[in-house]
Amino acid sequence: MSSGLCCTLTSYTIRKNNILHFRMVVPKDIRGILGKRELRLSLRTGYVREGVKKAGRLAGVAQEAFDEIRKGSGGDMAGLEPHQIQALVGEWLKEALEDDERSRAQRKRPRREEDVEKESKVLDIQLSTLRERLATDDHGSAVSFAKDLLEEHGIDFEPDDATFKTLCREMTKAQIVALSVILKRNRGDYDMEDILPAKEEQPHEAEPATPREEQQQHQETPDQGPLMSEILDAYIKEKMDLGDWTEHTRMDNEPMIRDFIEMVGDMPIGALSAVHMRDARDRFSKVPKGRKIKAAYNGKSLRELSDMDIPEEDRYSITTLNNRAIKVGGYLKWLKDRGYSVEDGLISIMRFKKSKKKSAQRGTGDRASFTPEDLGRIFSPSNYLEAVKGQPSRFWVPLVSLCTGMRLEEIAQLYLEDIRKVDGIWCMDINQKADKSRKTEASERLVPVPPALEELGFLEYAECLRTKQEERLFPELSKAITTGKYSHALSKWFNRYIHEKLGIVEDAKKRKKVFHSFRHTFINMCKQLGIAQRKIKQNVGHQQGQDITLDYYADEYKPEILYKEVSCKATPEVDLEPLKEAARGFIEAAGISGKGQ
Secondary structure (H helix, E strand, O other), X not given: OOHHHHHHHHOOEEEEOOEEEEEEEOOHHHHHHHOOOEEEEEOOOOOHHHHHHHHHHHHHHHXXXXXXXXXXXXXXXXXXXXXXXXXXXXXXXXXXXXHHHHHHHOOOOOOOHHHHHHHHHHHHHHHHHHHHHHHOOOOHHHHHHHHHHHHHOOOEOOOOOHHHHHHHHHHHHHHHHHHHHHHHHHOOOOHHHHHOOOOOOOOOOOOOOOHHHHHHHHHHOOOOOOEHHHHHHHHHHHHHHOOOOXXXXXXXXXXXXXXXXXXXXXXXXXXXXXXXXXXXXXXXXXXXXXXXXXXXXXXXXXHHHHOOOOOHHHEOOHHHHHHHHHHHHHHHHHHHHOOOOOOOOHHHHOOOOOOOOHHHHOOOOOEOOOOXXXXXXHOOHHHHHHHHOXXXXXXXXXXHHHHHOOOHHHHXXXXXXXXXXXXXEEEEEEOOOOOOOOOOHHHOEEEEOOHHHHHHOHHHHHHHHHHOOXXXXXXXXXXXXXXXXXXXXXHHHHHHHHHHHOOOOEOOXXXXXXXXXXXXXXXXXXXXXXXXXXXXXXXXXXXXXXXHHHHHHOOOOOHHHHHHHHHOOOOOOOOOHHHHHHHHHHHHHHHHHOOOO
């Protein structure tokens, strides 16, 4: 038996009360079906060699079982039993509440009471709406959540299928429970926490080891520390508490580190070896991009994907691979700095050849701007209005980003009170009041409403909602419990629209085209027009340069200056006139109902 294989097998053994136990993490894609996060079983021995052999056999059996479950979980949703639906929904609910609690624990500073009250008021409204929908058998708000859940587990479904409708109803109930718990947490009340799935009972322990066995254990197996996944939360919390990370940084880093743990197998920190690192490096280079979107790859584990023959053009780019390596390396360095047993030299192993592309140093530089031809197809009434399907947010949000370069979440979370006149100029006030968030300090700003939006009737639309005593600009949007973002479903919808319906995916340099491309398009337009860099940065919410004179002694540009020098000059490279009639329809609908769909 090779040393690499032996090390892999011992990663499935842990010691408890001087007895070796088998422990294996259940892959995330089948946890909802099994209703478990991990498998545990006493090996009923204190001898390491015997325990390792038993653990190896059990790991092989478990992996075969996982594969069979995956095969069985695909196909027609009609095959799902009621208890399987409950398990799927229960797993979703537990993860949603855990995400909420984690975000509370990692908040850098206490919230103001008035902000908590505002958020609670919004939650109350959402909760009342969901209860009304449940009472009237309207489960429309749960459809997108149900679809995402099924797609995550690789389960085919038909919207009209009775089983799918049952899932939607159960998801509506779960949303009500989740919002109720979150609302109580906002008030410091944790009495409802017992609704979470109970911790699984552990198998009966074997008899304690004899003194001789106990001595042999201590001689043969040193303490290898906690599982990598168990200490990850502490790493994230420290980064957030120290201000090293923003929420956006956390959401960028955490999934990549968890992917690494999934790829090598969740094991004690001290068991991680050069063999695992080389294997992970080789496997990640074979994994496809968009693996959760493309039907051919969705529902498969990382290791399954790395065993497939993926076309070169479908695989992760070198830039993405190096980005992953940096994030994993940061985590391993943090572990080593805090005294955990991390083998020397591991960080340097998971390196990929350097990319010659300039975009490798530009963060989001691998995203392309939209061309005028792209914009013409995106906003063509025959394409756009069919995709919008009468939803105000789908109609207005892309247009606002096109005309201002604003970020998706900045637009989606706007309140009507944020649309206000400042020194005679209508502006959108980007702030973190109530339940809103911001990316950076520079993100807080006033963005003038450009003439193109005024001509479409954007201000009239806002005024109609205001007269009907709505609070938010897009009341039909609600915060996704899993991400905490109003824009969660909107982002998925738009990218599906341009990728799948229009075939707008990337440019000639293989740079992606997504919703954020509106921001690239706007900034590039401002640059080509020769608009002053400081004015562009203030308008889009980017940090200014290190200029002590202007940064510390001068005020920001007034809205009137930004309106004349940026908003009026950087006009969209697409004719929006054909959308005016549709815009008028949304304005009239807002005036009649005052409620989002």
